[in-house]
Amino acid sequence: MGFYDSDVPARVIRKVANLLKKYFTSGDGQFIEELETILEDYQAIALVDPVRSHLYPKLKRRNTDRVLELSHALLTTSSNAELVKIIIAVVGLFRLGNDHELVETIMTLATCDEFTLYAAVAATNWEHGNDIVFAMAQRVDGWGKIQAVRILQSETDEIRDWLLHEGCMNNIMSAYLGLECAVKCDLISILRQGALDSKTFDSVSTIIVALLDEGPVSGISEYEYAEEALMLYLAHAEQHAKTMEYLWNITQVYAWAQYTEVEFRDAALASSERILKRDEWDSKLIDAVRTRDAKDMHHAYYVASQLNIDLSDEIFLAVKEEPLKHYGYLSVLFQDADKVTELISLYEATLPLEEMAEGMGDYLFSKKLADEHYCLDVLLQELGAYPCQGVALIMTGLNSPVIRSRNLAGRALLGWMDVLKLPLGEISSELFAEVQRIDKIEVDDSVKETITGILQSS
Secondary structure (H helix, E strand, O other), X not given: OOOOOOOOOHHHHHXXXXXXXXXXXXXXHHHHHHHHHHOOXXXXXXXXXXXXXXXXXXXXXXXXXXXHHHHHHHHHHOOOHHHHHHHHHHHOOOOOOOOOHHHHHHHXXXXXXXXXXXXXXXXXXXXXXXXXXXXXXXXXXXXXXXXXXXXXXXXXXXXXXXXXXXOOOOOOOOHHHHHHHHHHOOHHHHHOOOOOOHHHHHHHHHHHHHHHOOOOOOOHHHOOOHHHHHHXXXXXXXXXXXXXXXXXXXXXXXXXXXXXXXXXXXXXXXXHHHHHOOOOHHHHHHHHHHXXXXXXXXXXXXXXXXXXXXXXXXXXXXXXXXXXXXXXHHHHHOOOHHHHHHHHHHHHHHOOHHHHOOOOOOEOOOOOOHHHHHHHHHHHHHHOOOOOOOHHHHHHHHOOOEHHHHHHHHHHHHHHHHHHOOOHHHHOHHHHHHHHHHHHHOOOHHHHHHHHHHHHOO
16 A cells, blocks of 8 residues: 655655665664755655665565664654654554554554554554554544545454444544445445434434535545435434434435436435425424524524524524624624624623734734634624624724734725725724724735725725
């Protein structure tokens, strides 16, 4: 199993391989220093395959214990990540037992997703290598998990069960592992069962939704049993109408079926629509918002938007109760002009505006009051449609140390000018004077451009 098709010049490959050979022969650190200089210009991912091919016949004639000893020393002392990757790959040339000290060291390194790919590929050449890859997959998250699962072979019931229930669970989009898990856990056989318990159904739902999201990678279009799997899933779904997350999953199927061109599109649409059109959902959606649980509210809002059910009054109540918890719904609530004045007053009273208006800065993110600054940004994006409202919020934005906030405040003012067809000086002399003051001290080019647009139009 390889890493990457390399376009690194052959002379560089030979140089790297020779430096490693000399190091493993002599143990002289100068060869590693030379190698680290090369690694300033070339990444390990492009080097490891050709270097391993070049080294393999040479290392076979070396003292294996000596090579492994020196490799272990580098892995436990080097701070050069690219070097560590290459050494892990080199260790993968040797058929180690799973009780070897180096294996445990590499297993530890594998918990950092920068090294997981190299560790998993190396493990494929070790005794019980697939069990080691499985252990890695269970320890990691993010890209590391994606890489480990792709290398993992579903050789046992234990592995297949883990792939079903946990394989797709990741802090990066589950779509990256949808097809891998569907194939390796034998999803179609699970769906062909007469009934599914709630835990299995939830896990199957995760994989099905991951398969439908083909934005980043191939999914359902490449799955051999796509039609049968999706229709069986919808049949099982008829018996599992319990949670908002369940309903959210069905809306994913419905949304996918609306735009796909597969032959079973109409059948998938009809089955998912039949579930979504149940009368019980209106009250369940309202109840979900009333729980104030962030996940349930998110699912309820999404489902309601798909079903054209208006939850804005319930969401408005939630925002008024906890304005800093639910500000993500402001873009929805600002569509109702009758709610805008109350919302603006609410946030002017809630946000620590004086503390947030620290003055000029070049921060991409606030170092303190992070939620408050994010909340302000959401408000500023909406205020451009409501001239002369939220002056205190815009003034705070103009004086924020966060570049994004100053830009959004300026754009809100441009929105006022566009709506009223007036220069800013005629709309608010206070804000116009503040923009003039900021123009003299602004440190960011993008904000400077926004400010210039305001002044030139005034």
